[in-house]
Amino acid sequence: MFSRPSLIARGTAAFALAATVGVATPAISGGKDKAFFEKVSGQWKGPGEIVAGKYKGTKFTCDLAGEPVAGNDAGIKLDGFCRVGVFKQPMSALITQKGGSYTGKFLDGADGKGLDVVSGNVAKDKVVVGINRKKLNGAMIARLQNDSTMNITISVKVEDTMVPVIGVSLNRQVDNIAVGSIK
Template structure:
């Protein structure tokens, strides 16, 4: 159906991310707050849940940096499948009342284009596209340090989930004690 690289690429494109309620132009500060909440170091497992590579498990390590001016984020890092390590990068930016961006080098290369999107206080949904592949990525914050990501592709008239990931924020433990 789709190559493993395309499926994993679809899974990460957006995380960055990720229920449509209001246009980004109307909710800029709320959207910026969401992306600020996604900033930081994330890691966790994922699995391809449909298609030719169903059952393939992978682990991702990503760094999220919110955009400085408009609402948006850059996610950079890698995912590992066994001994194979694949660089991952997604850039999502508010543009003209929606979101646009790329995953890896975009649909013109080996990646995906982010063609639409919207954000609520705890969830981001972006549309993804590569040639005949159309789908959506939903990134849902579940508390301050946990995020789930689901990638679905359109098959005929139905959206079919193909990738699921559970990411946890990586926080440094601070030793607490006293000095005598």
Template sequence: MLPRLSTIAPALAGLAALAGLSLASTAAAAPSDRAFFQSVNGQWSGPGEIVAGKYKGTKFSCDLTGTPTEGKDAGIKLDGFCRVGVFKQPMSATISQKGNSYGGRFLDGAEGKGLDIVSGVVTKDKVVVGINRKKLNGALIARLQDPSSLNVTISVKVDDAMIPVIGLSLTRQVDNLAVGSIKP
């Protein structure tokens, strides 16, 4: 059904994992952009599934950490991995605002084995970015359901339709260490 998808399914799976973690804003960004990106910093993990194409039904899980980038342009650097069975794939991304939109790359970008982020829009609880790899175009949507839940969908353009191909549910990982005080 989606022959081009089969060649980049691992990259799309990783891109799904980076969704809400990999975008950033500069000083010109709207306060709501900044608030959204700040709300997705940290450690996330969760399951995903490829729902269309040659690898339909493949389940995977991801463990990722998003940290702010250094320098004059604010942004997020994502590092971690996704796992399918015993196979573990490193994941990385760096993304930042480019004018009134967003840009960046996943892994080594479209010129290598990854993807380019070519556009983006942020609302209160959702980010939508355009993705590209050679002749493949699509979109990634990440919605923050609550402070600890991030749902991600990646769709690719086939003819004139956007077909969902990957779904991912990430949960924020928190340190459950109890903290208290000692009274004399």
């Protein structure tokens, strides 16, 4: 089995993706997906908890920044970190549209210490992304409740059932500085 920091890193990497993916339209829509990724880019911060398994009850916080991928392709690049107590784990993800779905990776992908994004679909107010690491299959669902709040659930497949293992609630971070001009 994986060590506790390793499991937390993989799980938080998966929800980190969700933090920047939020909501959109079907993957085939191209321009609408690109607009969506631009909409959810920015700074996100918030608490999470492992809700099932060996580390049930472990709480963490994440601070993540997302930006749309360069060029005409739809997708997002994510960087940041998640913290469990005094331990700080770097987080990164790259997700890009490929045909009618999405591909990408968290951290260094399933060949390293991360996860692969193997599928994806964006809808009105949520995104569902298929994740994989060797024999572990799962999904991440991110639902944008409003422009500044996103809830994320990461589930893994156990036999024929999807079991939620991580829950996260992120808030968009904005500057409170008033900007204007003087006539």
